[in-house]
Amino acid sequence: xxxxxxxxxxxxxxxxxxxxxxxxxxxxxxxxxxxxxxxxxxxxxxxxxxxxxxxxxxxxxxxxxxxxxxxxxxxxxxxxxxxxxxxxxxxxxxxxxxxxxxxxxxxxxxxxxxxxxxxxxxxxxxxxxxxxxxxxxxxxxxxxxxxxxxxxxxxxxxxxxxxxxxxxxxxxxxxxxxxxxxxxxxxxxxxxxxxxxxxxxxxxxxxxxxxxxxxxxxxxxxxxxxxxxxxxxxxxxxxxxxxxxxxxxxxxxxxxxxxxxxxxxxxxxxxxxxxxxxxxxxxxxxxxxxxxxxxxxxxxxxxxxxxxxxxxxxxxxxxxxxxxxxxxxxxxxxxxxxxxxxxxxxxxxxxxxxxxxxxxxxxxxxxxxxxxxxxxxxxxxxxxxxxxxxxxxxxxxxxxxxxxxxxxxxxxxxxxxxxxxxxxxxxxxxxxxxxxxxxxxxxxxxxxxxxxxxxxxxxxxxxxxxxxxxxxx
Amino acid sequence: xxxxxxxxxxxxxxxxxxxxxxxxxxxxxxxxxxxxxxxxxxxxxxxxxxxxxxxxxxxxxxxxxxxxxxxxxxxxxxxxxxxxxxxxxxxxxxxxxxxxxxxxxxxxxxxxxxxxxxxxxxxxxxxxxxxxxxxxxxxxxxxxxxxxxxxxxxxxxxxxxxxxxxxxxxxxxxxxxxxxxxxxxxxxxxxxxxxxxxxxxxxxxxxxxxxxxxxxxxxxxxxxxxxxxxxxxxxxxxxxxxxxxxxxxxxxxxxxxxxxxxxxxxxxxxxxxxxxxxxxxxxxxxxxxxxxxxxxxxxxxxxxxxxxxxxxxxxxxxxxxxxxxxxxxxxxxxxxxxxxxxxxxxxxxxxxxxxxxxxxxxxxxxxxxxxxxxxxxxxxxxxxxxxxxxxxxxxxxxxxxxxxxxxxxxxxxxxxxxxxxxxxxxxxxxxxxxxxxxxxxxxxxxxxxxxxxxxxx
Numbered sequence: 060x061x062x063x064x065x066x067x068x069x070x071x072x073x074x075x076x077x078x079x080x081x082x083x084x085x086x087x088x089x090x091x092x093x094x095x096x097x098x099x100x101x102x103x104x105x106x107x108x109x110x111x112x113x114x115x116x117x118x119x120x121x122x123x124x125x126x127x128x129x130x131x132x133x134x135x136x137x138x139x140x141x142x143x144x145x146x147x148x149x150x151x152x153x154x155x156x157x158x159x160x161x162x163x164x165x166x167x168x169x170x171x172x173x174x175x176x177x178x179x180x181x182x183x184x185x186x187x188x189x190x191x192x193x194x195x196x197x198x199x200x201x202x203x204x205x206x207x208x209x210x211x212x213x214x215x216x217x218x219x220x221x222x223x224x225x226x227x228x229x230x231x232x233x234x235x236x237x238x239x240x241x242x243x244x245x246x247x248x249x250x251x252x253x254x255x256x257x258x259x260x261x262x263x264x265x266x267x268x269x270x271x272x273x274x275x276x277x278x279x280x281x282x283x284x285x286x287x288x289x290x291x292x293x294x295x296x297x298x299x300x301x302x303x304x305x306x307x308x309x310x311x312x313x314x315x316x317x318x319x320x321x322x323x324x325x326x327x328x329x330x331x332x333x334x335x336x337x338x339x340x341x342x343x344x345x346x347x348x349x350x351x352x353x354x355x356x357x358x359x360x361x362x363x364x365x366x367x368x369x370x371x372x373x374x375x376x377x378x379x380x381x382x383x384x385x386x387x388x389x390x391x392x393x394x395x396x397x398x399x400x401x402x403x404x405x406x407x408x409x410x411x412x413x414x415x416x417x418x419x420x421x422x423x424x425x426x427x428x429x430x431x432x433x434x435x436x437x438x439x440x441x442x443x444x445x446x447x448x449x450x451x452x453x454x455x456x457x458x459x460x461x462x463x464x465x466x467x468x469x470x471x472x473x474x475x476x477x478x479x480x481x482x483x484x485x486x487x488x489x490x491x492x493x494x495x496x497x498x499x500x501x502x503x504x505x506x507x508x509x510x511x512x513x514x515x516x517x518x519x520x521x522x523x524x525x526x527x528x529x530x531x532x
Numbered sequence: 533x534x535x536x537x538x539x540x541x542x543x544x545x546x547x548x549x550x551x552x553x554x555x556x557x558x559x560x561x562x563x564x565x566x567x568x569x570x571x572x573x574x575x576x577x578x579x580x581x582x583x584x585x586x587x588x589x590x591x592x593x594x595x596x597x598x599x600x601x602x603x604x605x606x607x608x609x610x611x612x613x614x615x616x617x618x619x620x621x622x623x624x625x626x627x628x629x630x631x632x633x634x635x636x637x638x639x640x641x642x643x644x645x646x647x648x649x650x651x652x653x654x655x656x657x658x659x660x661x662x663x664x665x666x667x668x669x670x671x672x673x674x675x676x677x678x679x680x681x682x683x684x685x686x687x688x689x690x691x692x693x694x695x696x697x698x699x700x701x702x703x704x705x706x707x708x709x710x711x712x713x714x715x716x717x718x719x720x721x722x723x724x725x726x727x728x729x730x731x732x733x734x735x736x737x738x739x740x741x742x743x744x745x746x747x748x749x750x751x752x753x754x755x756x757x758x759x760x761x762x763x764x765x766x767x768x769x770x771x772x773x774x775x776x777x778x779x780x781x782x783x784x785x786x787x788x789x790x791x792x793x794x795x796x797x798x799x800x801x802x803x804x805x806x807x808x809x810x811x812x813x814x815x816x817x818x819x820x821x822x823x824x825x826x827x828x829x830x831x832x833x834x835x836x837x838x839x840x841x842x843x844x845x846x847x848x849x850x851x852x853x854x855x856x857x858x859x860x861x862x863x864x865x866x867x868x869x870x871x872x873x874x875x876x877x878x879x880x881x882x883x884x885x886x887x888x889x890x891x892x893x894x895x896x897x898x899x900x901x902x903x904x905x906x907x908x909x910x911x912x913x914x915x916x917x918x919x920x921x922x923x924x925x926x927x928x929x930x931x932x933x934x935x936x937x938x939x940x941x942x943x944x945x946x947x948x949x950x951x952x953x954x955x956x957x958x959x960x961x962x963x964x965x966x967x968x969x970x971x972x973x974x975x976x977x978x979x980x981x982x983x984x985x986x987x988x989x
Binding site: 076078079081084086108109112150151155159160163178179180207214218221222223332333334377380402404429432437439440443444449 | 583618619635649656657679682684686688691800801833843869872898901905906908913915
C-alpha cells in the first residue's frame with residue numbers, strides 16, 4: 060500500500076492528529092504517616108507498592124554544612140566509616156551479614172543530612188534493622204579501617220583528576236562560592252583536607268552529630284504500621300542523646316555584590332587532549348527560592364529540564380553540538396545553586412557557549428503558549444513517575460523532610476503548575492536564573508579552545524589547572 | 533498464547549524467613565496475541581500508579597550491521613524520533629511531553645528498544661506515535677535529519693567513550709575477543725569514520741529490512757484495560773504491512789587458542805587491568821553459574837576479589853566482574869583499577885590466585901546462599917516499576933519465548949550448587965583469554981607485557 064493511503068487508513072476517516080487524550084487520571088500522592096518512637100525519633104511511614112521489599116532511611120540532620128571549617132568532607136567520611144565495621148564485626152563480616160539477608164546498606168551524605176539507606180526484603184527486615192542500628196550507633200571506628208578508608212578516598216581524588224564531570228563539579232563549586240565557603244568544595248571534601256583528617260575527628264563528629272534528637276526515619280514499602288513500628292522501636296528506641304545538641308553553622312548564601320565589569324566571568328579549566336568541553340553556567344539561587352515553587356519548576360522544565368527544553372533543542376537537536384543539554388536547581392536548606400550546561404565537541408566550544416548564554420537570556424522573555432502549556436503539563440503529569448519504587452518514595456520524603464517541605468506543598472504544586480502562564484514563567488526566570496552573577500566554567504583543552512573563546516568575545520577571566528582544583532599529584 | 537490475567541497485588545506471597553524456605557513466587561501475568569502482520573503484542577496490567585509503559589523491541593542491533601557501517605543500528609535509533617509521515621520533525625517528543633509523557637530508546641548488539649512512559653490517558657497517543665514511525669518513517673527521514681543526528685551521535689561517542697577515562701576499552705575489546713567478521717567484533721557505538729559514511733540509502737535499506745512489524749514485539753503495561761488496550765493496539769498497528777522475514781544471524785563460534793594481550797595508553801592516573809573470556813549466550817545452562825561466579829568474585833565487600841585485592845593486599849582501588857550474555861554468545865569480564873604504586877602484573881597475579889581458587893575448591897554453601905539472596909532481592913526490585921516490567925517481558929520473550937519467565941529465571945539461579953560454580957569456572961575461566969592493560973601515557977612499564985609472537989607464556 061502506498062504510504063499516503065496507508066496512513067489515512069491507519070488514522071481512519073475524520074481522525075485527528077495527534078489522537079486526543081482521555082481525561083487526566085487521578086494521582087494520589089503517596090504521603091507519609093507521622094509517628095514517633097518512644098525516645099522521640101520521628102518516623103515517616105509511606106505505604107507503597109506490593110512487592111515485599113522495604114526501604115528504610117535513617118537521616119541525621121547533619122551533612123557537609125556541619126563539617127568543621129577546616130575539615131571539608133568530614134561528614135561524608137564519617138558516614139562512610141559507619142560501614143567499615145560495626146557492632147564488633149569487622150567490615151567484611153559486617154558486609155557478609157548484610158548480604159546474607161539479601162539486603163543493601165549504604166551511607167550517603169549531602170549538604171544538609173547524613174543518611175544510612177537500607178533496602179531489604181520485607182521478611183528479613185528485623186535482622187537488617189539490627190545491622191543498620193549497629194552501623195549508626197555502634198560503629199567500630201578502628202584505626203586500621205580509617206587508614207583503609209583514607210587510602211581509598213585519596214585514590215578516588217586521583218581518579219577525579221581524569222574525570223571531566225568531576226573536574227567541572229570542583230570548578231563550579233569554587234567559582235560560585237570561593238575558597239572560604241563550605242559550598243566552595245564538594246560534599247566529599249578535598250585531598251588537602253583528607254590528608255589532615257584524623258580518626259579522632261571522625262569519632263567526635265559521630266558523637267556530636269549522630270544523635271537521636273537530630274535523627275528521623277523514613278520507611279517506604281508494602282508494610283503495615285503495626286508490623287514495622289515494634290521493629291524500629293527495637294532497633295532505635297533505646298538510642299539516647301547525650302549532652303546538648305550542637306549548634307548549626309551560619310551559612311551566608313546571598314550572591315556577592317559584584318563590581319560592574321565588562322563581559323562575562325569565564326573560567327577555563329585546562330584538560331589537555333580533551334575530546335569535548337564540559338560547559339557549565341552556574342550561580343547562587345535567591346535566598347527565598349524553595350523546592351516545589353510552581354513557576355520555577357515549569358520555567359526550568361522549559362529551559363533545560365526536559366527533552367524538548369530550549370537548551371536541549373538548541374544545543375542538540377538544532378546545532379548538533381552536544382549529546383544532551385540541561386539545567387537544574389540544587390536547592391539546599393540554606394541557598395542553592397542553579398546550573399545549566401552540556402558537554403560539547405571541542406571545535407564548537409565558543410559557539411556552543413554563545414548559544415547557552417543566548418538561551419539563559421531568552422528565557423526571561425515571554426514564551427509561546429504552546430511551550431508554556433507543554434512544560435507545565437509535562438512537569439505536573441510526569442511527577443507520578445517519581446514514585447514507582449520504594450527507594451524513590453523513601454528518598455523523596457527524606458529529602459522533603461530535611462528541607463522542611465510539607466506534603467501539602469507537594470500536593471499544591473501540581474494544580475499550581477498547571478496554572479503557570481508565560482508572565483509567571485518569565486518572572487521566575489528573571490528572579491531565579493542569576494544571569495548577572497553566573498560564572499561560565501569550561502573544562503576543556505586550553506590549547507584548542509582559548510583562542511576561539513577570545514575571538515568570540517568570551518575570553519577566559521580565570522584559567523585553572525587540575526592542580527589548582529585538586530592540589531599537586 | 534493466552535493466560536488469564538491476575539491482579540498485580542495478588543502475584544506475590546509473603547517472603548519466607550531466613551534460610552531453607554522456598555524462594556518467593558514471582559510472576560508478571562500477561563496476555564499475548566499476534567496481529568496478522570506478525571507483530572507480537574504482550575499486555576500486562578498493573579494499576580498502582582496511573583501510568584502506562586509502551587515498550588517496543590525491534591529484533592535488530594549492531595550485530596546486523598554491514599562492514600563499514602558500524603554504529604548504524606544506533607544512529608538509526610536516533611532517526612526514529614525525528615518524525616514520520618503524520619508526525620512532523622520535533623513533534624514526537626513535543627506531543628508526548630505535552631501529555632506528561634517521556635521516552636527513550638537503546639541499542640544493543642541484539643536488539644533496539646523504544647519506550648514511552650506516560651500518564652495512562654496518553655496510551656492512544658503513544659501507540660499512534662509508535663505505529664506511525666513503524667509504518668511511515670521513510671516519508672520523513674531526509675538527509676538533513678541524518679546529518680544532524682550523525683553529529684549528535686558523534687557527540688555521544690565523544691562524551692561516553694573518548695572523553696571518558698578508560699572509555700577506549702569499549703572500542704577495543706570487541707575486536708580482541710571476537711574473530712574478524714563476527715557480529716560482536718565491533719562496538720555498538722561504531723566509529724567516527726563509519727558514522728560519517730552512513731547515507732540516506734542505508735537508512736532506507738535498514739528500515740525496510742528490519743523495521744517491519746514481524747520483526748518487532750510490542751509490550752503495553754501498566755494502568756490499562758486489557759480489552760481496550762488490545763483493541764487500540766489492533767487499531768493502530770494491524771494495517772502496517774509485514775516485511776520479509778529476517779533470517780537468523782549466522783555467527784561463528786568463538787574460541788581463543790591462547791592468551792591474547794594488548795596494552796593501551798590513556799589520559800589516566802592509574803592503570804587498569806581487564807580480563808575477558810568468550811563464554812556462553814544468555815540463558816545457556818552455564819549462564820547463571822557464570823553470573824553467580826561474577827557476584828562471588830566481585831559483588832560487594834564480602835566478595836573474593838574485593839577481600840583479597842582491595843581489603844587485604846590494598847593493591848586495588850576497585851574490582852568488578854560480570855557475565856555479559858547476548859543472543860549469540862557471551863563474555864565474562866573482570867576489571868581491576870590499581871592503587872598508586874602497584875603495577876598490573878602484580879594485580880594479575882593476585883587475580884589469578886583467586887581464579888585458581890574458584891577452579892580448585894568448591895565455594896562453601898553459605899557463600900553461595902549469600903550471593904543468591906542478593907540476586908533474589910534484585911529480582912523483586914525488577915518488579916517494582918511498570919517500565920522495568922515492560923522491558924523484562926520483551927527480554928524474556930526474545931530470549932526464552934516465555935514473557936513470564938521471571939520465576940524460572942530465579943529458579944535457574946536457585947538450582948545452582950557449589951559444584952556447578954566450580955565446574956563453570958573450570959570450563960570457562962581458562963588460560964585462553966584476553967588481557968588488556970590500560971596505562972597512563974608513557975606508562976608501558978606498568979602493563980602486563982605483551983607476549984612474544986606465538987603466544988607462548
